[in-house]
Amino acid sequence: MNAPSREFDVEAIRADFPILTRMLDPETPMIYLDGGATSQRPRQVIDAEVSYLLRDNAAVKRGAHRMAGLATDAYEGSRERVAEFLGAPSPDEVVFTKNATEALNLVAHSLGSGDSSTPEHLRVREGDEILVTEMEHHANLVPWQELARRTGATLRWIPVAEDFTLDLSDLVSLLTERTKVLAFTHQSNVLGTVNPVATLVEAAHAVGALTVLDAAQSAPHMPFDVASLGVDLVALSGHKMLGPTGIGMLWGRYDLLEQMPPFLTGGSMIELVEMERSTFAEPPARFEAGTPPISQAVGLAAACDYLDGLGMDQVAAHERALTQRALSGLAGIDGVRVIGPALSPERTGAVSFDLAGRHPHDVGQVLDSLGIEVRVGHHCAWPLHRRFGVHGTTRASFSVHTTTAEVDAFVEGVAHTVDFFGALA
Incomplete structure (x- = not known):
């Protein structure tokens, strides 16, 4: 592992990823929180x-x-x-x-x-x-x-x-x-x-x-x-x-x-x-x-x-801070159960949750309507989900280009999803 060759500046990092400027529709920018499934590629890789x-x-x-x-x-x-x-x-x-x-x-x-x-x-x-x-x-x-x-x-x-x-x-x-x-x-x-x-x-x-x-x-x-x-x-x-x-x-x-x-x-x-x-x-x-x-x-x-070039220590620190922010935000939303440990040295940035009474696919669709791209389902880990009595979860996974504003939008989106389903009840 080489020493970092650049400052860890998230906005500068985001400029390296052409896809992050994509609009999902004329009014909805993309917030990509599914790097755990497939990460986006910087221009240098392309x-x-x-x-x-x-x-x-x-x-x-x-x-x-x-x-x-x-x-x-x-x-x-x-x-x-x-x-x-x-x-x-x-x-x-x-x-x-x-x-x-x-x-x-x-x-x-x-x-x-x-x-x-x-x-x-x-x-x-x-x-x-x-x-x-x-x-x-x-x-x-x-x-x-x-x-x-x-x-x-x-x-x-x-x-x-x-x-x-x-x-x-x-x-x-x-x-x-x-x-x-x-x-x-x-x-x-x-x-x-x-x-x-x-x-x-x-x-x-x-x-x-x-x-x-x-x-x-x-x-x-x-x-x-x-x-x-x-x-x-x-x-x-x-x-x-x-x-x-x-x-x-x-x-x-x-x-x-x-x-x-x-x-x-x-x-x-x-x-x-x-x-x-x-x-x-x-x-x-x-x-x-x-x-x-x-x-x-x-x-x-x-x-x-x-x-x-970014430095893996800096990558880990950045994603740990995002994880802390997400976990703290989700903890304040009624009906949300995080399926994963609290923040610790044995914890990184895949944040999965269950929303009581709602299928994760429905949760994912509401978040997608807000431009927030997350993973839903059993994530190729059926036995693990059965262990905790859920048929699936909604997962956000963070990357080097994820910002605190995007994490806040995710938390707000989950709160909106709870309100949305509550209004339908």
């Missing part, structure tokens, strides 16, 4: 991807001509930049994927491949256990459900306590000598809860389990360093960190990646191909079959530049 497409676009690693070399340099240079942003010891530990979901499926599929040449600690089989948490996004739950189904392993989970944090009181009994994997989110996309990575990693490693971290909601919002976290594998999505859609990444310790069998096979990931058999390239190429998302990787590298 320009980087367009510049690549206008100047250097070609297939990577497949040609001897100069354009292929320039494209390859851009792609591999992007890998180096992303590795630097993550604090990865080597760019060879960064695998580009379609998104965090694909990265997590890559790991789950590889661990369940049944390849007898794979070391025992990287093979999940019948009798083994997989541990997740009750607050997982479906992307970090369903792949492990499927792995358990395919292999006969048992899926277990750490429950969520009434205070919206993980209940670790039975962690010792949940992590056993049969546990092969502990997969958990760094930050809940619903609750905003930041989980105790060090505690979970230490407990998992004590029983020989691999740790898989879903960092899609955390890496764009706080200082992030894979080396200091101590986890074994990390999944991220570019479109949640001011980057393009269609690209994510898996970071993994190289000694693990070089022993894991591939997820997808075909061109670019091979070492030798004969009619009867093939051997596979070393990581990261082993996990990047086919033509990769080249321009998207260039855009993602530019997003890393942009975030580092």
Whole structure:
């Protein structure tokens, strides 16, 4: 992580995002509070991807001509930049994927491949256990459900306590000598809860389990360093960190990646191909079959530049102040129940709430009529919503370009929504 190269001036930052001037209709400016689903992109990211497409676009690693070399340099240079942003010891530990979901499926599929040449600690089989948490996004739950189904392993989970944090009181009994994997989110996309990575990693490693971290909601919002976290594998999505859609990444310790069998096979990931058999390239190429998302990787590298330029400590402080303002405002509105912890070091800027007696889709429609764009529904976390007895929530998620005025408008919009439905009663 580099030192900030600019002052954290929200109005100057907003000028970098062309879409923020958009009017939803002639009288309604847009207030975008849905970065937790997909973040907007600054001009610097857009320009980087367009510049690549206008100047250097070609297939990577497949040609001897100069354009292929320039494209390859851009792609591999992007890998180096992303590795630097993550604090990865080597760019060879960064695998580009379609998104965090694909990265997590890559790991789950590889661990369940049944390849007898794979070391025992990287093979999940019948009798083994997989541990997740009750607050997982479906992307970090369903792949492990499927792995358990395919292999006969048992899926277990750490429950969520009434205070919206993980209940670790039975962690010792949940992590056993049969546990092969502990997969958990760094930050809940619903609750905003930041989980105790060090505690979970230490407990998992004590029983020989691999740790898989879903960092899609955390890496764009706080200082992030894979080396200091101590986890074994990390999944991220570019479109949640001011980057393009269609690209994510898996970071993994190289000694693990070089022993894991591939997820997808075909061109670019091979070492030798004969009619009867093939051997596979070393990581990261082993996990990047086919033509990769080249321009998207260039855009993602530019997003890393942009975030580092702002300084992740400053990003975290800005979003923490916005979260405090939102939570304080919502606390004064009758009928609103925040589904998430109070502000603390273990809390970040995804603010979800339930409005008594009203479906979140209806709440979202009223807010949208005011130009306030939020997320509604179960946010790909059905089990978590069932845990707290709600079928869905309304979520505001803040970003580097969110202003205090927008947070105030959101709080006022929620109050207006309560009054609106009250008038209909």
